[in-house]
Amino acid sequence: MDTPGYDITQKTILPDSAGVYKFFNKDHKLIYVGKAKSLKKRVYSYFNKSASHNRKTNKLVSEITTFDFTVVNSEFDALLLENNLIKENQPKYNILLKDDKTFPYICILNERFPRIISTRKLNKSDGEYFGPYSSVVAMKTVLELIRKLYTIRTCNLNLSEKKVRNNQYKVCLEYHLGNCQGPCEGLQTEASYNEDIESARHILKGNISEVKNHFKNRMNMAASQMKFEQAQKFKDKLDVLYKFQSKSIVVNPKLTDLNVFSLVTDKNYAIINHFYLTNGSITNAHTLEVKKALDETDSEIMETVAFDILKNQLFDSMEILSNILFKIGDNQSVVPKIGDKDKLVKLSLRNALQFKKNKILKKPIHDKSVLILDKVQKDLHLTTLPKHIECFDNSNIQGTNPVASMVCFINGKPAKTKYRHYNIKTVIGPDDFSSMFEIVSRRYSRLIKEKQPLPNLIVIDGGKGQLSSACDALKSLNIYGQIPIIGIAKRLEEIYFPEDTLPLHISKKSTTLMLLQRIRDEAHRFAITFHRNKRSNASLTSELESIEGIGPKTITTLLQQFKSIRKITEASLEEIQSTIGDSKGLKIAEHFKIKKEA
Numbered sequence: 001m002d003t004p005g006y007d008i009t010q011k012t013i014l015p016d017s018a019g020v021y022k023f024f025n026k027d028h029k030l031i032y033v034g035k036a037k038s039l040k041k042r043v044y045s046y047f048n049k050s051a052s053h054n055r056k057t058n059k060l061v062s063e064i065t066t067f068d069f070t071v072v073n074s075e076f077d078a079l080l081l082e083n084n085l086i087k088e089n090q091p092k093y094n095i096l097l098k099d100d101k102t103f104p105y106i107c108i109l110n111e112r113f114p115r116i117i118s119t120r121k122l123n124k125s126d127g128e129y130f131g132p133y134s135s136v137v138a139m140k141t142v143l144e145l146i147r148k149l150y151t152i153r154t155c156n157l158n159l160s161e162k163k164v165r166n167n168q169y170k171v172c173l174e175y176h177l178g179n180c181q182g183p184c185e186g187l188q189t190e191a192s193y194n195e196d197i198e199s200a201r202h203i204l205k206g207n208i209s210e211v212k213n214h215f216k217n218r219m220n221m222a223a224s225q226m227k228f229e230q231a232q233k234f235k236d237k238l239d240v241l242y243k244f245q246s247k248s249i250v251v252n253p254k255l256t257d258l259n260v261f262s263l264v265t266d267k268n269y270a271i272i273n274h275f276y277l278t279n280g281s282i283t284n285a286h287t288l289e290v291k292k293a294l295d296e297t298d299s300e301i302m303e304t305v306a307f308d309i310l311k312n313q314l315f316d317s318m319e320i321l322s323n324i325l326f327k328i329g330d331n332q333s334v335v336p337k338i339g340d341k342d343k344l345v346k347l348s349l350r351n352a353l354q355f356k357k358n359k360i361l362k363k364p365i366h367d368k369s370v371l372i373l374d375k376v377q378k379d380l381h382l383t384t385l386p387k388h389i390e391c392f393d394n395s396n397i398q399g400t401n402p403v404a405s406m407v408c409f410i411n412g413k414p415a416k417t418k419y420r421h422y423n424i425k426t427v428i429g430p431d432d433f434s435s436m437f438e439i440v441s442r443r444y445s446r447l448i449k450e451k452q453p454l455p456n457l458i459v460i461d462g463g464k465g466q467l468s469s470a471c472d473a474l475k476s477l478n479i480y481g482q483i484p485i486i487g488i489a490k491r492l493e494e495i496y497f498p499e500d501t502l503p504l505h506i507s508k509k510s511t512t513l514m515l516l517q518r519i520r521d522e523a524h525r526f527a528i529t530f531h532r533n534k535r536s537n538a539s540l541t542s543e544l545e546s547i548e549g550i551g552p553k554t555i556t557t558l559l560q561q562f563k564s565i566r567k568i569t570e571a572s573l574e575e576i577q578s579t580i581g582d583s584k585g586l587k588i589a590e591h592f593k594i595k596k597e598a
Contacts, residue, residue: 007066008047014040014069020081021069023060023093032060032093032294033085035078039069056294060093079307079328093293095270095304104139106130106204113159113183113193116152116200118143121500130204146203148240149211150196151181151188159183205278212238255340259310261322261333262348263302264356268292270301273352274309275344287355302326302333321345372412372511376457379512380495380504382484386457387411390443391519392470393461394424394435395527402427404439405527408455409519419526433469436460440473454483461520463489464496471498488520547591554580558588568592 019039023032036042046053046061053061072078086094109115109127118139122129146152157169169184181188202210219234260275273287290305303326310318310328322333323345336342373385380386389409394402408418422442427434440458447454460470467487474480487496493513494503506513561579562568568576569592577585 008064014043015071016040017071018073018075018078019069019071020078020085021067022085023064024066024068025063026065028066030085030089030091031063032091033082033089035075035082037075037078039071043067043069054295056093060294075329079303083304083308083311095290095293095296095301106139106143108197108201108204111159112161113153113190114197115154115156116143116146116197128201142204145240146200147179149203149237150200151179152196152200153180153183155180155184157184255344257319258341258344259306259318259320260344260348261302261306261320262345262352263298263322263324264349264352265292265298265301266356270298270305271352271356272302272305273348273355274306275348277344287351289355298324299326303328323349372515375510376512376515379506379510380457380484380486382457384456386455386484388453388455389457389459389519390455391459391461391523392436392439392443393520393523393527394432394439394466395524402435403527404435405523406439406443407519407523407526409515409522412515414522421526432462433465436462436466436469437473440470441476444474444477444479448477448479454479456484458483458485459516459519459523460485460487461490461523462487463494467496467498488516490520493517547587549587550584554584 016038018037019035021034021036021039021043022030023034025031034042046057046064070081072081104118104120105122107117107119107127107129109117110125111127114127154174155172157163159169163169164184164186167185171180171182171185171187174180175182175187181193183190183193199211199214202208215234215238219231219238222228222231222234256278258275258277260277262273264271269289269291271287271289288305290301292301296304302322302324306320306326307328318328318331320328320331320333321336321341321344323335324333325335326333334341336345373387376382377385387410391407391409392404394404402424404422404424406420406422408415410418420443422439424435424438426438444454446452458470460467464487467485470485470487471480474483474485485498488494489496489503492503492505493508494505495516496503557580558568558576562571568588573585573589576588579585580588
């Protein structure tokens with residue numbers, strides 16, 4: 001963050017040019033970022049006494065003590081800089097923009113004989129990305145189409161020329177099933193493979209017509225050469241393409257490279273739906289929600305959010321349809337009144353309204369716990385509301401009496417009847433990682449066996465090591481990826497996600513972190529209590545064994561009856577004798593009586 005450079009109480013000369021301004025409070029914290037065609041007019045307007053500001057803007061102005069500004073070449077450059085600063089600093093009076101890490105992508109990897117994979121991590125150095133897709137189902141539909149049409153490898157072998165030439169690999173089952181042509185043994189040339197990749201790239205870009213023409217030409221050529229079996233294969237591929245396109249075309253196939261937006265608002269939130277069309281097919285669609293900060297106009301909200309969505313596209317050749325007018329750079333949105341374009345905007349608006357309707361249904365006005373869980377869902381990028389959360393913790397002192405605990409929270413509140421204690425059975429010595437693997441495996445193998453519902457979120461008390469062990473346990477049960485799982489490290493309260501090297505830092509004042517800390521602390525308390533009781537019982541059991549004439553069988557009988565050593569020491573002589581007999585009961589009573597009198 002830049003150091004604030006100008007005091008609002010001192011006269012400052014502002015340029016009459018485009019730029020970005022930043023307001024800071026008395027603690028030198030950035031509280032607002034704005035863009036302006038004229039910095040001079042825009043910044044002065046906040047402090048003009050004759051200006052009629054709304055309540056939120058007046059509150060902002062009352063907190064400003066210093067400001068800073070940056071001059072840029074154009075309004076578009078100001079929009080770009082503003083967007084980056086909001087994402088980096090998340091000022092409290094701005095619409096909150098976040099990099100979306102929840103939507104899936106399809107990636108053609110940069111490698112020899114490239115694979116086509118799905119991923120949620122966007123690292124453009126790894127390959128060429130397509131998406132994001134609005135849902136996993138939409139993404140899998142496209143991947144399934146590509147795998148029906150082409151024989152793209154799914155293995156992760158390093159198919160360098162040297163390794164293939166030296167016969168380092170053997171073909172796998174996918175080759176024998178006809179899903180791969182065996183490039184690992186040199187049975188398919190790189191040129192032939194790359195032709196399939198290029199065709200798959202057309203599909204991912206939405207250019208279905210080029211792929212259809214390719215298969216049509218190959219089919220006709222094979223038929224003219226009397227290769228009817230080969231021609232039938234190309235015809236089958238064409239049928240797959242027609243079937244896919246019949247499901248995805250929503251309007252005139254001539255409409256292409258088209259962005260469609262719609263916006264609906266209420267007092268505190270705005271909901272934006274976005275479609276991207278190629279050849280009449282929706283190839284990308286998603287809906288998002290933003291919280292209003294300063295009673296922004298619909299056009300201002302749409303401009304900010306649409307820019308964030310479209311900033312990686314070519315702005316000089318962009319056609320934008322919307323239900324409201326707004327502008328990005330030199331691109332002005334169009335509000336159609338009739339025809340296919342009007343139908344598209346109405347379809348987008350219907351999606352936004354449906355999202356708003358579902359939002360209202362999901363969040364009862366008076367249920368505070370649901371609002372907290374909704375915040376947890378957003379902060380952790382979860383696909384479902386975490387109504388059922390389970391947390392695991394280990395406890396041992398120098399490897400003695402290793403135990404573990406699992407606590408359960410339902411709707412943000414402890415469900416103590418579902419808490420579980422675990423004695424570590426398969427691990428010798430202080431090995432927290434192996435212990436975590438054991439208890440997570442035991443917990444969910446039992447739930448699966450009993451056909452009980454799995455939680456919406458698993459929390460592991462620990463960092464990357466414990467989290468990795470828990471993930472290995474889920475993998476061993478074939479449920480990895482079905483349940484979101486995180487680790488919370490104690491020292492810096494960092495949140496770790498599987499396969500993500502960088503932790504997530506959540507504000508210490510956030511209700512999300514407060515709930516996670518409460519759950520973690522409850523699991524720790526439950527484990528420590530169990531561990532102390534076990535150590536105490538072990539100590540007193542040793543003391544019982546030291547009494548002459550008292551053996552393991554008698555001790556077991558006593559513990560089964562009284563449940564704990566403390567209750568044995570508090571029992572009357574008659575109660576003990578009725579359990580193990582007069583003679584042994586007298587020995588026990590006398591032993592503890594002597595101890596008390598000493």
